[in-house]
Amino acid sequence: xxxxxxxxxxxxxxxxxxxxxxxxxxxxxxxxxxxxxxxxxxxxxxxxxxxxxxxxxxxxxxxxxxxxxxxxxxxxxxxxxxxxxxxxxxxxxxxxxxxxxxxxxxxxxxxxxxxxxxxxxxxxxxxxxxxxxxxxxxxxxxxxxxxxxxxxxxxxxxxxxxxxxxxxxxxxxxxxxxxxxxxxxxxxxxxxxxxxxxxxxxxxxxxxxxxxxxxxxxxxxxxxxxxxxxxxxxxxxxxxxxxxxxxxxxxxxxxxxxxxxxxxxxxxxxxxxxxxxxxxxxxxxxxxxxxxxxxxxxxxxxxxxxxxxxxxxxxxxx
Ligand SMILES: [Zn+2]
Numbered sequence: 001x002x003x004x005x006x007x008x009x010x011x012x013x014x015x016x017x018x019x020x021x022x023x024x025x026x027x028x029x030x031x032x033x034x035x036x037x038x039x040x041x042x043x044x045x046x047x048x049x050x051x052x053x054x055x056x057x058x059x060x061x062x063x064x065x066x067x068x069x070x071x072x073x074x075x076x077x078x079x080x081x082x083x084x085x086x087x088x089x090x091x092x093x094x095x096x097x098x099x100x101x102x103x104x105x106x107x108x109x110x111x112x113x114x115x116x117x118x119x120x121x122x123x124x125x126x127x128x129x130x131x132x133x134x135x136x137x138x139x140x141x142x143x144x145x146x147x148x149x150x151x152x153x154x155x156x157x158x159x160x161x162x163x164x165x166x167x168x169x170x171x172x173x174x175x176x177x178x179x180x181x182x183x184x185x186x187x188x189x190x191x192x193x194x195x196x197x198x199x200x201x202x203x204x205x206x207x208x209x210x211x212x213x214x215x216x217x218x219x220x221x222x223x224x225x226x227x228x229x230x231x232x233x234x235x236x237x238x239x240x241x242x243x244x245x246x247x248x249x250x251x252x253x254x255x256x257x258x259x260x261x262x263x264x265x266x267x268x269x270x271x272x273x274x275x276x277x278x279x280x281x282x283x284x285x286x287x288x289x290x291x292x293x294x295x296x297x298x299x300x301x302x303x304x305x306x307x308x309x310x311x312x313x314x315x316x317x318x
Contacts, residue, residue, distance in 0.1 A: 087139070087156040089148070096149050098141065098289040099316035100162045100282055102300040105169045106176040109305070121305050127179050132309035133161055140185040142218050143258040147279050150291045150298075161316060162289070163187035164282060164300065166222055166260050168196065168204040177212055190222035190260035190282075193247040206251050213252060220258040221245055221278070229261055234269040238276070245277045258282065271296050288316065 104119035106126045113120060133140075139157035141149065146162045149155055163180075165172055168191030180187055195203045209219045221244040223229070229237050241259060248256040257279040261270060264284025274281045274296045282289075287299030301315055 089152075089154040089156050091152075091154045095290055095292060096153050096155060098146055098149055098160060098162055098298075100146070100164055100289045100298060100300040101312075101316075102282075102284065102302050103163065103165045103176075104167055105171055106165075106179075107171045118304055121303060121307075123175050123179065125305065125307070126176060128309045129303070129307070129312050130179055130183050130185060132313060134183050134185065136313060140187065142186060142216075143188055143220055143280060146289070147257060147295075150280075150289070150295060153291070159317075164260065165189040167226075168192055168219075168222065170202045170204055170208075173204055173208040173212065177215075177217065180217075181215060186216040186218065188218040188220055188258070190220050190258070191248070192222045192224070192226045192262075193244040194224040194226075196251075197247065209252060213254075219248060219252055219254075219256075220260070221248060221256055222260050223262055226262040228263060228265045229270045230265040230267040234273060237270055238273040241273055242277045266297065 103121060103126070105116075106121050106123055108122055109117060109120045136159065137157070138159045138161045139155075141156075141160050141162040143162075145156065149160065163185070165176065165187060166189075168189055172189050176187070189204065189209075191204060191209070196206065196209075199205070204219075209217075213219060221241065223240040224244045224247070225240065227236075227240060229240065232240070244259070245256045248254065256277075258281065259274060259278045260282045261274075261284075266274075266281075266283065271281075271294070279295065280298065281296040282298045282300050284302065285293075285297070285299045286302060287293070288301065289298040293299050303312070
């Protein structure tokens with residue numbers, strides 16, 4: 001009894017152990033099967049993952065190259081933007097005012113030139129004007145920009161100025177131009193086309209004009225023969241103005257848009273005839289240019305040999 005009981009006692013734990021072993025075996029088999037499946041799954045996942053990684057890295061490469069392309073295109077567009085429009089034009093609430101300075105010759109006056117002394121500005125004085133305008137932050141307009149400012153009532157900068165020279169003297173090339181180039185500013189010279197055609201001494205040549213034009217200078221009209229337009233017939237005025245334009249358009253490959261009336265003289269016929277060839281005309285009437293002057297009779301500020309940089313700034317800043 002005792003033994004049986006003992007056996008019974010012993011058998012019971014053995015059964016449990018066997019069952020546990022069986023469970024362990026089943027679990028092991030399940031584990032192995034699952035692990036094998038998992039391994040296979042893992043392998044397939046790895047395969048998919050690596051395939052995906054490859055695809056995504058390729059996509060990334062493509063994206064990268066797209067990004068660099070778009071960056072490059074951005075750079076290109078910003079570069080072309082910069083070269084086309086360096087500045088932002090801002091609409092103005094008050095009518096735009098364009099100080100149009102009038103110079104003629106820039107050189108050291110010879111005693112023999114006393115009769116035209118008022119038209120000659122010393123190079124040192126001229127440089128002091130340019131330096132001061134640059135220091136004060138003035139933007140130097142081209143004729144096209146002056147036209148835009150006056151017709152659209154917008155400005156490329158807070159302070160603007162349009163430098164004009166009349167008569168196409170050679171010293172514009174030999175003296176004024178190097179000074180303006182030094183400061184990186186631009187100006188307009190109104191040339192007498194008949195004098196250019198004749199190859200008159202001390203007058204600008206086409207080659208000089210082309211060279212300066214490539215560096216920002218502009219050449220506009222001052223008629224063919226520099227007559228007093230107010231004393232001429234309407235037809236004569238028309239040919240003086242239109243022939244000068246045709247000459248400059250052809251020789252300088254441009255659309256000449258502006259004229260300076262010789263000695264600032266004009267009449268009602270002049271205004272009518274100028275309209276068929278030009279968009280802008282400047283006079284010698286003293287004042288700051290405004291659209292209300294009429295685009296074909298704009299005021300200018302005469303620069304005298306005695307005009308100091310202070311005089312200039314106080315005149316144009318009012
Ligand atoms: Zn003149």
